[in-house]
Each structure stands twice: as C-alpha cells, then as structure tokens.
Amino acid sequence: MSTSTMNANRSNTLAAGRLRPGVMVSMGVFAVAVPLFVLWALVGNLPNLFVVAFIAIILFLILLGVTSRIVEGGRRAKDRVITTLVVSSFVLALVPLVSLLWTVIARGLTRFDGSFFGMSMRNIVGNGGGALHAIIGTLLITLMATIISVPVGILTAIYLTEYARGNVLSKVLSALVDVMTGIPSIVAGLFIAALAGLLIGPGTTTGFLGALALSVLMVPTVVRSAEEMLKLVPNELREASYALGVPKWVTVLRVVVRTAAAGLTTSVMLAISRVIGETAPLLIVAGFTPSMNYNLFSGPMMTLPVFVYDQYAHKGLPPEAFDARSWAGALTLILLAMVLNVGARLLGKLLSPKTR
C-alpha cells in the first residue's frame, strides 16, 4: 500500500510541472484542424495552405502559452513559446525559398538543352536560340572584373593589416571601404557610364566597362573579407619569420599570405559569386546584343542576368519561347553562383594549412 503510493508519488514528481508530449501533439492537431475546417466551411474549397499554416501557428502559440503558464509557470511558458516561434519561423522562411528554387528548376529545365548552351540569339525571332553569347559575356566580364579587383583588394587588405599601424590613412581607408560596400550597384553602373561618357563618348557600351563597374562593387567586398582572413594569421608566425631575419615583404608574401591562402581564395570566390548575378550596372554599361562578342573592348556584350531580364521584359512572339529562355537563363545563373559558392568552401577546406 505505502510502496504503491510512493511509486505513484515518484512518477508524479518526475512528471509534475511538465507538459506531456501527448498534450502538445493534440494541441498541435487542434491548432491545424480548426483553421483548416473553419476556412474550408467559409470559403467552400480547399483554402490557401500558407494562410492555414499561419493561423495554425498563432493558434498553437496561444494554446501552448496559456497551458504551459498554468502547468509549468511563466518562465518555462515563455521558453516554450519562443522555441515554437523560432522553429516555425524557420519553416515559414523556407517556404518561399524552396518555392523559388522549385519554380526555377521546373521552368528552367524546359529549355535547359544543347541549343541553349550552343547558340546565340542572332537572327532568332521566335523559338530556338540560346544564351551562349550571354554565358561567354558573363564569364569574360566576371574574369576581367576579378583580374582588376583581386590585386587591388588584396593589396589594400595587406596594407591595412600589415603596414598601416592604425595611422590616419588606414582609418580613413577603412571607413571609405565600408562606405563603398554600400554603393548601390546601379550607382556603380552610372559612375562608369559617366566616366566613359566623358572619355570615350556618351552611350558607349563595352564588356570592359561592365567589368570596371563590377570591380567597383567587388573591391570593397574583397578588401573586407581578405582583411578578416589576414587578421586570423597568428602573430607568432610573423615574429618567427622576422627572428629568422626574413625581410618584411617576403614574410608577408611567403608566410602571411601563404597561411591565409585558403581564406583568401574563399573570399575571392564568394565575392565573384556576389557580382556574377549583378544586372543593373551591366544593363547600363555593357548593353544588349543578340550576337556573340568575344572582344571586351568593343561593342556591347550580353551577360546572363541581362539576358534573363531582357528575355522576360521584351517579349516577342511566341511569348512562351521567351519565358522558357528566361527561366533557363535563371537556372544557369543559380547553378553558376552555387558552383562558385560550394567550390569556394571546398577549396577553403582543402587549402587551409594543417594546424594540428
């Protein structure tokens, strides 16, 4: 008799003041079922699932908060509500992003074929055609932008971390690099357009100008992330090198930059993946063309983002063909950015010097 009550008491003390999982599951089912059926009854057909989910989450939060406050007290109730909020907002945030990826893949695959990667848009009026000219243009312009901005960016980062010991120039420079990260991409395009208008003649569009505009956007990103990477190099390495009588510039090149090589590669590739999808500046300074153009220095050059925009915004007949090309271009663009992104991380892992 007494042992059984003790047992009961013990199981009670362990479970006391806690919501049982069963209770929460039933509250969850209730919270989903009520808006679903109420809306179904009101609207007549299956309601928008996103709206149902939204109402269900709010309902569940209220139910959980109230019951938990009664059973478990205020602190734990708050914790439970916030946990639910965090998890559900994660799920909610994923919905549009998954929808985006799904749409691009589903619609992009219709024209993701050989001729899309093998043909330009020259003399194409309706169906067919491809984005080869735009892909080549994007690769050339991005390559050129990288060639311009990587040395400038990394050297500036080296100056900031290795040479400037908090002097006035470095303070001004770091503030201005921050300002530069905030330059809207369209302003970079306008700046290059203004420059070209003055030096060459108004309305000039070439691939090289596009690369310059992208460099304006790329340099600050490279500087910022390269600086972070160089700062991670332990000071002991520099001091060891100096102690061996190695000149400063050799130390910087062979010790500091070598140690940070992986991080620098990653930061450069991430910077590329940021600018490869830029549309606005290229629209202004690199221009539109349906033809192949391998020459960065003369004539307009098509790029992939501009191609996507152009095919969608300036549709001819039949419009489906233009839509399909636009989505296929979008898919190619996403894939390019992803390959760069994943590649950057893999390279970063592979190249990083073994510290253990």
Place this chain on the structure above:
Amino acid sequence: MTAAAGNIPKPKRRLGDLVFSRVSVFAGILILVVLAAVAVFLTAYSLPAFFADPKTLSSSQPTSFWAYVAPLAFGTVWAAFLALLISLPFSILVALFVTQYAPRRLATIFGYIIDILAAVPSVVFGLWGIVVLAPSIVPVYTWISDALGWIPLFSGPVAADGRTILTAAIVLAIMILPIMTAMCREVFDQTPRLHIEAALALGATRWEMVKTAVLPFGRPGIIAAAMLVLSPAQVISFALFHSENPNTIAANIALNYPESSGIQVNALMASGLILFVITILVNMLARWIVRRRAAFSGAN
C-alpha cells in the same frame, strides 16, 4: 673601438620592402581615388539636371526636379523599410534556430543551404516574384480589402495583378532574408561559449540564455547587417515589377537609361546621386549605432 660601439647601424631599407609597401599603399589610395571619382563624376553629370527646364527631364513632364525625384526617393526608402520590417525578425529567428536550437549536425547543413540561397542573383528573385508570388498574393490582398475595408488604410480596389509596392517589399524581404540570416548567423556563432554556459549553469531556460548572452552580444552585428544588406539590394527586381510605372530610383534608372539621351541622362544621373547620398547616410547611421552600442554590448 669605443666609437664603433656607440654607432648602432641603421636597419637597411631593402628595395623589395620599399616596392611592396609602396604598391600596397598605392592600392589603398586607388580606392580613395575611385570613391572620390564616383562622387565627383555623379555630381558633375547631375548638375545640368538641377538647372534645366524641369519639363524636359522625363517624359512625364514634372514641374520641378524635386517633383521628379521625390516620389522615387520615397518609394525607394519606403520599400526598403517595409522589406526590413518583414525580414529582420525572421532572419534573427532563423539565425537563432540555426545557431542555438537546431542539432549541431543539421545546423551545419542549414548553414550551407542559407549561404547558397544568399548567392541566388536578385534578378531571379524578381522573376519569381512577378511570376509566382504576385499572382498568388492577390487573394490575400482581396481578403484584407474585403474584411478590413472599413479601415481607411485598407479601403479601395486591389491591384489586379498584385504588382504593388507591398509585393515588391515582400520580394525584397525574401531576397535579403538569406543574406541577413547568414550575417546574423556569423555574429551569433561568435557568442563566447563561456557566456552561454554561464547562463545555462545559472539555471536559465534556453530563451533566457539567448536573451542574456546571445542577443546582447549580437546586437551591433544585427543592426549593421540590417543596414548594410539593403543598399546592394536596391535592385533590378523592381524593374521587372513596375515596367510601366517604376517607383524606386534604381528601377527607374534601369528601365529608362538605355532609351534616354541628353538632359534625361543627366536627370537619371542626378537621381542616382540622390540614391548614393541616401545610402551613405544610412550607412553612416548604421556605423554610428554600432559604435555607440559596441561599448555597452556583452562583447566586453
């Protein structure tokens, strides 16, 4: 002998050192020059627009330059503000989920996914917004207008194609969500382990730990992320949206620049200058807030 001892040799300045340090200084100065050139060129090209006959500035024949640019500037700031309002709580919560709530192994995978989504080009978001989001959001607008129409704010007919500034702001919000989440995640990840463990050891619930250790530590980072992410995001997605009636500066330039000439180009440049000034002001505000807050944050 004694004279030589007092004569400490000066360290030799090597040619390599000199060249390398000069080159790196030069790279830094080049950045200053470029930024100055951006400001100077934009201003120089904008000046004619301020003094020209306002009727020639655009096909809509505005009464003055400011009448031309003010609605665009307002549209830009308003859309950015709405987007931030939607996106900021979400990205903080998602970043918290990834860093503090999700199991470790899953968290790394989510981190990668977010980083990849952050690299999706804006033009793709714009395309998705106009083709998928705008049509599917119209019923919600209609419902709001029907149910809450008695509030003056929600009265009036709903745009049939859903291409409103709110839709644009939602697309912008979705677009900046992964970028901002990635930034917040980095900040939260750097919360000192000791602060977290100390909070938990004192018996804090997980939320109390987040509130007392993670959020105070990350606050300047969050503010900086929010302000910084918006400026590169003033992008082309709007151009796809409002093809007849662009209502942000960036969209207006992107749409009209290729067909403009003469004084209209100057007007577009002038609006670009104003966008530049707005961005820099917001940026400086962000840095000022971060600096002011940094002193009181949990970081020290």
